[in-house]
């Protein structure tokens with residue numbers, strides 16, 4: 001008996017639903033929020049900070065580097081909350097516009113619940129750090145309202161991957177780094193555990209979505225994903241963070257973009273995802289390739 005594509009997708013969703021029931025966390029229980037922060041510990045690995053290796057970095061004192069890392073982490077956590085809210089909105093749409101009660105809908109609801117817990121945990125960490133969140137500009141928040149019109153499919157799930165896979169790669173490295181604040185490492189460990197499922201689901205949807213479309217129908221998905229990658233990467237770190245160490249935001253932003261490690265770090269964060277996108281046909285077409293190259297996230301051997 002042949003198994004239909006729908007049945008295969010349901011099997012993936014069933015497997016992930018089982019995993020969600022077996023392996024999950026609750027930030028109220030699995031985080032020791034009362035434990036004090038450790039003096040002198042970093043918030044992010046130095047070599048992954050945006051100004052690392054620049055002349056501006058050389059002028060900073062060790063304390064300023066730690067402070068900048070704290071603000072950079074605050075910016076990434078704030079961005080992650082926005083992104084997870086967006087993922088939740090998209091998943092809820094996949095339920096209402098989908099079959100409502102099938103395995104994929106059940107999994108979409110479960111993943112939405114997990115993302116809500118993650119964002120709660122990120123908010124708790126920001127409160128523990130004693131920093132203000134970095135808000136997105138008003139016009140972008142208005143753009144959020146148009147998310148309801150973005151067609152579901154490879155572009156939508158690929159956009160989810162853009163944030164999830166970059167964070168995953170960064171967190172897997174930092175969570176094992178003993179120089180980082182214990183609270184941050186534990187948040188990363190918990191997040192990575194559940195995101196592995198999310199990435200598996202998004203990858204499966206992107207692969208199947210691309211396979212089921214012909215050349216013409218694939219084109220807008222891959223173009224808009226490349227456009228999104230081009231826009232998202234510079235946005236992860238809010239330029240206002242540089243003010244915390246007396247650096248003009250524009251100057252800091254330009255220095256980071258031109259820094260000797262910007263491209264290498266971005267390529268490191270993007271590598272598994274970029275290889276996957278090439279493999280499923282997301283990296284095709286003149287404009288798409290140009291945008292990916294301009295985004296600097298693609299490993300050199302794929303260009």
Ligand SMILES: [Fe+2]
Pocket residue numbers: 084114115118191195
């Ligand atoms: Fe998450």
Ligand SMILES: [Fe+2]
Pocket residue numbers: 087115164195198199
């Ligand atoms: Fe996720």
